Amino acid sequence: MDLTFSAEERAFEREVRDFIAQNLTPEMKRATALTPSVFSDPDIGMAWQRALHKKGWGAPGWPMEHGGPDWTPAQRWIFEAECARGGAPNVNVMGVKMVGPVIIGFGSPEQKNFYLPRIVSGEDYWCQGYSEPGSGSDLASLKTRAVRDGDDYVINGTKIWTTHAHHANRMFALVRTNDTERKQDGISFILIDMNSPGITTRPILTIGGDHEVNQVFFDDVRVPVANRVGEEGKGWTYGKYLLEFERGSGIASAKLRDALKTVADLAQSDATGRAIDDPDIAVRMSEIEVDIDTLEMTELRVLSALQTGQNPGAVSSLLKLRVSEIRQAVTRLGVEVIGHDGLYVEPMRPLYRLNETPGIPEEMLPVVPEYLNGRAYTIFGGSSEIQRDIVAKMVLGL
Amino acid sequence: MDLNLSDEQRLLRESVDRFIAETYHADHRRKTAGDPLGYSPAIWKQFADLGWLALPIAEEYGGLGAGPVETGIVMEAFGRGLVAEPYLATVVIGAGLIAECGSEAQKQAILPRVADGSLCLAFAHSERAARFDLAHVETMATETADGWRLDGRKTAVIDGHAAGQFIVSARVAGDDAAPGKLCLFLAPTGSAGLTMRDYARLGGGRACNLDLANVHLPPDALLGDGSDVLPKIEAVVDRALAALGSEAVGIMQIMFDMTLEYTKVRQQFGRPLSANQVIRHRLADMAMHCDEARSIALRAAVMADAEPAARGRAASGAKAKIGKCARFVAEQSVQLHGAMGVTEELDIGSYFKRLLAFDTVFGGSAHHYRRHAALGERAQPQS
Numbered sequence: 134m135d136l137t138f139s140a141e142e143r144a145f146e147r148e149v150r151d152f153i154a155q156n157l158t159p160e161m162k163r164a165t166a167l168t169p170s171v172f173s174d175p176d177i178g179m180a181w182q183r184a185l186h187k188k189g190w191g192a193p194g195w196p197m198e199h200g201g202p203d204w205t206p207a208q209r210w211i212f213e214a215e216c217a218r219g220g221a222p223n224v225n226v227m228g229v230k231m232v233g234p235v236i237i238g239f240g241s242p243e244q245k246n247f248y249l250p251r252i253v254s255g256e257d258y259w260c261q262g263y264s265e266p267g268s269g270s271d272l273a274s275l276k277t278r279a280v281r282d283g284d285d286y287v288i289n290g291t292k293i294w295t296t297h298a299h300h301a302n303r304m305f306a307l308v309r310t311n312d313t314e315r316k317q318d319g320i321s322f323i324l325i326d327m328n329s330p331g332i333t334t335r336p337i338l339t340i341g342g343d344h345e346v347n348q349v350f351f352d353d354v355r356v357p358v359a360n361r362v363g364e365e366g367k368g369w370t371y372g373k374y375l376l377e378f379e380r381g382s383g384i385a386s387a388k389l390r391d392a393l394k395t396v397a398d399l400a401q402s403d404a405t406g407r408a409i410d411d412p413d414i415a416v417r418m419s420e421i422e423v424d425i426d427t428l429e430m431t432e433l434r435v436l437s438a439l440q441t442g443q444n445p446g447a448v449s450s451l452l453k454l455r456v457s458e459i460r461q462a463v464t465r466l467g468v469e470v471i472g473h474d475g476l477y478v479e480p481m482r483p484l485y486r487l488n489e490t491p492g493i494p495e496e497m498l499p500v501v502p503e504y505l506n507g508r509a510y511t512i513f514g515g516s517s518e519i520q521r522d523i524v525a526k527m528v529l530g531l
Numbered sequence: 532m533d534l535n536l537s538d539e540q541r542l543l544r545e546s547v548d549r550f551i552a553e554t555y556h557a558d559h560r561r562k563t564a565g566d567p568l569g570y571s572p573a574i575w576k577q578f579a580d581l582g583w584l585a586l587p588i589a590e591e592y593g594g595l596g597a598g599p600v601e602t603g604i605v606m607e608a609f610g611r612g613l614v615a616e617p618y619l620a621t622v623v624i625g626a627g628l629i630a631e632c633g634s635e636a637q638k639q640a641i642l643p644r645v646a647d648g649s650l651c652l653a654f655a656h657s658e659r660a661a662r663f664d665l666a667h668v669e670t671m672a673t674e675t676a677d678g679w680r681l682d683g684r685k686t687a688v689i690d691g692h693a694a695g696q697f698i699v700s701a702r703v704a705g706d707d708a709a710p711g712k713l714c715l716f717l718a719p720t721g722s723a724g725l726t727m728r729d730y731a732r733l734g735g736g737r738a739c740n741l742d743l744a745n746v747h748l749p750p751d752a753l754l755g756d757g758s759d760v761l762p763k764i765e766a767v768v769d770r771a772l773a774a775l776g777s778e779a780v781g782i783m784q785i786m787f788d789m790t791l792e793y794t795k796v797r798q799q800f801g802r803p804l805s806a807n808q809v810i811r812h813r814l815a816d817m818a819m820h821c822d823e824a825r826s827i828a829l830r831a832a833v834m835a836d837a838e839p840a841a842r843g844r845a846a847s848g849a850k851a852k853i854g855k856c857a858r859f860v861a862e863q864s865v866q867l868h869g870a871m872g873v874t875e876e877l878d879i880g881s882y883f884k885r886l887l888a889f890d891t892v893f894g895g896s897a898h899h900y901r902r903h904a905a906l907g908e909r910a911q912p913q914s
Binding site for chain 2: 135137138418424426427430434437441521
């Protein structure tokens with residue numbers, strides 16, 4: 134039993150590190166550090182995605198036949214860890230990590246041929262149409278309706294909390310195609326061109342002052358039936374498959390460690406009057422660091438099981454719960470560390486395009502918005518309350 | 532990178548698990564609870580025959596040369612059985628100190644006797660004024676014409692009653708006014724001037740307070756060459772923290788399993804307790820705390836031979852985190868058992884007390900988060 138990677142894996146680690154050193158520009162790095170929302174803006178995120186694609190690393194989790202690198206679980210872990218350590222952009226996961234696996238798993242040959250290459254290359258930019266104003270945690274109650282009319286579905290309704298809908302040219306959505314007794318059975322999974330007539334998008338500002346999410350309205354939007362993934366009425370199954378990816382995309386400890394390092398660097402700087410010298414802050418920093426060590430160890434336990442072909446079990450809900458709570462703890466500590474400067478509000482976005490010198494050190498700018506926006510970590514992708522329901526049912530068998 | 536158990540480790544786990552399930556049932560605990568000996572020499576002999584006492588001892592001294600992961604496997608099962616035999620004191624700490632600090636002759640003389648079960652050891656180190664500071668020792672060792680003289684007071688010596696030899700820490704004064712080097716001395720339990728006040732320990736087993744007044748020891752009582760051994764004590768205690776962490780994981784897991792089962796069968800308002808969302812969410816949190824404790828205990832074991840700052844941070848981080856997780860699981864286990872949880876009639880109470888003792892031995896969460904933070908200023912906050 135050991136925590137060190139093999140010689141080949143260490144060589145791979147060096148390769149990733151070298152790649153990052155050569156391809157991650159200072160502008161991308163700075164923009165990533167100054168982004169207080171979950172995902173990088175497309176100009177930053179997609180620039181990085183294109184660089185990855187050129188190297189053949191555009192779709193880490195995919196099989197080789199669809200343009201993936203066919204990495205082992207250890208290689209994927211190393212890749213994610215190095216990207217986090219290097220400060221690489223947070224590429225929107227809706228394409229490579231979410232709709233991609235669903236199309237690979239359940240899509241038609243035509244859908245695979247058309248969509249998959251455009252996801253890896255970054256040519257298409259995806260958003261996710263799941264939640265609705267009346268359907269949050271109770272997602273299966275969704276009402277956006279797709280009515281069959283010849284070779285098309287005609288879609289009416291609205292989706293909300295749609296991350297980057299204002300940037301996306303495509304949406305994958307869960308829509309109601311039938312009123313069945315069990316509401317899950319009337320849902321289909323459909324791919325929508327965001328440029329279709331009848332789609333309008335309304336921005337929603339989050340409490341950190343960022344425009345990341347939207348509400349999307351559908352008025353008689355025609356979508357070819359050929360854009361349905363898999364069978365009609367099976368959308369719930371595909372959607373759940375995808376949520377497993379959203380919750381357990383598996384490798385979060387490296388990102389959290391990087392976020393804590395940012396807070397630790399601030400706490401050790403004169404700009405915060407060396408906040409770390411406050412024993413309470415030093416101890417809370419340790420508490421969070423140990424929580425991240427614990428999470429990393431759990432990830433590595435899962436990884437070890439995967440490497441030897443064992444099933445790690447229903448851990449994705451457990452991981453999602455802890456990851457979101459630890460993220461919030463890091464951002465909360467960040468606010469305390471910057472002290473007085475937490476009162477400063479910078480309304481301009483993006484922060485990395487600010488054209489005047491801010492009134493506080495630049496690296497402090499995202500701290501409060503990150504904490505504010507970060508309250509959503511325990512809400513999106515299934516709230517912590519829903520995750521606990523899932524753990525009780527799936528893990529504890531209750 | 533591989534955190535799967537090897538075949539040998541799996542076999543070890545199966546064999547300890549089986550032994551614990553067959554031997555350490557509630558009847559056994561009730562029978563031995565009031566026993567002044569506090570443990571069973573017959574069982575200790577079985578441990579020796581099964582090779583468990585030899586596990587972490589090097590092969591040249593009659594051991595099996597296994598590591599902290601194997602110790603963790605044994606300790607986790609021991610936790611489940613609330614084993615009262617002096618394994619931690621003798622095998623993990625005692626033999627660990629001899630191996631780290633002893634001369635070749637001392638290792639030859641002592642380690643094979645630990646491995647074959649004929650000698651138990653106890654570490655007489657903590658003192659009232661020190662709280663949990665390993666460096667704070669006021670007991671004095673003075674060199675005499677024919678060896679050493681020890682004077683001082685030790686407190687909460689785990690499993691002292693079972694030991695044939697104490698390993699006593701003491702300051703050896705130099706020529707100057709400095710506090711002196713920290714050294715270890717072997718003191719047979721029957722030595723003149725040594726007074727032991729033995730008591731039943733919270734959660735099972737025994738401990739004692741030790742008065743040393745004018746205790747005379749031969750020259751070869753000094754372990755090793757007389758250089759300061761604080762770094763070695765820290766190394767051994769860090770390994771003990773990892774072992775204790777695994778023991779706590781075993782206890783937490785069985786408390787959780789028992790509680791989960793109870794909430795399924797206990798009916799109130801015409802349905803099982805576990806049908807209530809507030810109970811289900813509590814159980815989900817308990818499951819999460821058990822799993823987190825398991826991960827961080829394993830980390831402390833795997834890092835037990837790392838360089839001192841990283842090792843110390845892994846050990847203290849684990850002790851602190853497991854302490855926090857254990858408190859939650861233990862308190863919620865009692866809570867969900869209702870009034871029955873507060874009685875001596877259920878095993879839950881015995882496990883509860885053992886976890887409280889876990890949090891006390893070598894210091895609790897607050898102490899170890901502070902140590903983790905302090906060591907972090909030497910190492911960078913990022914591991």
